[in-house]
Amino acid sequence: MGVSNIVLTADKTEVEAGEAVNFTATVYFTEPLPSQASFYLTVYVNNNPVKDIQVTAPAGSYSYTARFQLSFDRAGTYFVKVSAPDEIPV
Secondary structure, three states: OEEEEEEEEEOOOOEOOOOEEEEEEEEEEOOOOOOOEEEEEEEEEOOEEEEEEEEEEOOOOOEEEEEEEEEOOOOEOOOEEEEOOOEOOO
16 A cells, blocks of 8 residues: 655744644545554654654545644744655555
8 A cells, every 4th residue: 555645734834942833744545545554654854853653544544644743942944744654554
C-alpha cells in the first residue's frame, strides 16, 4: 500500500519566541487500506528530524489525519515538513 500525497497545514505562519504552532498532516493512500495499518510519520524542522508520530489508520481509509504541536524557542522562519514510509504495511 503506497502513499500518494501528504498535505501539511499550520494554524499560523509567523511565531514569536516560545510560541507553539498547531499542525495538521493528512496522508493520502494510493487506494483504500484493506486492513488497519500502523506506521510512523516523521516531522522535520529545517530538514532535521524532530519528532516521530505513531499513527494507526482504520481499514477502508483513503486518508489519515494526524495533529501535532511544535514550539519554537526563537522568533523566525522555519521550514517544517512531514514524511511517511513509501509503503504502508497492511
